[in-house]
Amino acid sequence: MRPDRLKISACVTAGNEEDKIAACLASLEWCDEVVVVDSFSQDKTYEISKQYTALVFQHPWEGYIAQKNYIRSLARHPWILFVDADEVVSDDLRGEIEREFAADPGETVGYRFPRMVHYLGKWIRHGEWYPDIKLRLFRKDCGHSEGHEPHDRVVVNGPVKTLRSPLYHFTYDNLADHIHTLNRFSSISASEKFSRGEKFRWSDLIIRPPWRFCKSYLVKRGFLDGRQGFIIALMSAFGVFVKYAKLMELWIQHRLPKKDPAPHD
Numbered sequence: 001m002r003p004d005r006l007k008i009s010a011c012v013t014a015g016n017e018e019d020k021i022a023a024c025l026a027s028l029e030w031c032d033e034v035v036v037v038d039s040f041s042q043d044k045t046y047e048i049s050k051q052y053t054a055l056v057f058q059h060p061w062e063g064y065i066a067q068k069n070y071i072r073s074l075a076r077h078p079w080i081l082f083v084d085a086d087e088v089v090s091d092d093l094r095g096e097i098e099r100e101f102a103a104d105p106g107e108t109v110g111y112r113f114p115r116m117v118h119y120l121g122k123w124i125r126h127g128e129w130y131p132d133i134k135l136r137l138f139r140k141d142c143g144h145s146e147g148h149e150p151h152d153r154v155v156v157n158g159p160v161k162t163l164r165s166p167l168y169h170f171t172y173d174n175l176a177d178h179i180h181t182l183n184r185f186s187s188i189s190a191s192e193k194f195s196r197g198e199k200f201r202w203s204d205l206i207i208r209p210p211w212r213f214c215k216s217y218l219v220k221r222g223f224l225d226g227r228q229g230f231i232i233a234l235m236s237a238f239g240v241f242v243k244y245a246k247l248m249e250l251w252i253q254h255r256l257p258k259k260d261p262a263p264h265d
Contacts, residue, residue: 008079009032009075010081011068011080012034014041014045016043017045023170024083025052028081028083033077034055036055036056037057037074040060068145069144078139081097083136084169086169087168093163093166108159109138109156109157109158109159110135110138111161115130115168116167116169117169117170118168127221127233128215128220132169135154136154138154149191150185150188194254216236
């Protein structure tokens with residue numbers, strides 16, 4: 001049993017993940033507590049979560065960053081392990097974490113580790129998706145979430161160590177799910193850029209998408225992942241194109257003259 005100063009609270013944010021939440025929570029049973037915040041799922045995510053932990057809360061969705069900081073506030077132990085509902089802590093990662101804590105982290109306040117994606121029946125080991133290093137384990141009093149929607153990241157004040165074993169990510173069920181997520185994320189990202197006053201530039205729309213494909217497929221050697229690597233690179237480029245096209249659309253709508261309300265008889 002770990003001493004109180006080294007106890008870990010696993011924190012899982014979830015929404016309509018009934019097909020994946022059980023595997024996620026089962027991989028966290030070694031933690032000292034598991035906290036789930038469900039954003040009022042319309043499926044059985046809440047009920048399934050209650051089978052694994054009593055600490056299941058429902059909270060309206062406030063965005064990726066705010067939701068992470070909210071669940072962090074509910075954790076009772078000094079160390080936080082952030083895991084999404086479509087992720088699984090591998091046995092190797094669990095073992096590596098437990099060895100670190102058995103030896104005592106010392107001055108280390110955070111741990112990062114690679115995330116490995118399972119996509120279209122294959123583990124992706126190249127391209128922009130691997131190694132997708134994430135800082136997910138950290139001391140509660142030394143870290144918090146920030147970033148730009150929809151991409152949250154943990155920021156800590158102190159030394160960080162990198163582990164070798166992966167966190168498994170079962171991100172997309174199929175191509176339709178991938179396209180749906182790209183559509184949703186591109187809207188969030190474009191709105192975030194617009195709200196910050198970032199201007200649309202034709203160079204972003206023309207140059208960034210092909211560069212994203214080349215970076216993913218050639219520079220990062222996504223071609224070594226076969227047809228999956230090609231699809232990932234193409235979809236990433238498409239996502240960039242749609243994001244900046246939506247930013248253009250927002251500025252066009254902003255500049256349109258306001259329509260007068262229809263006159264009453």
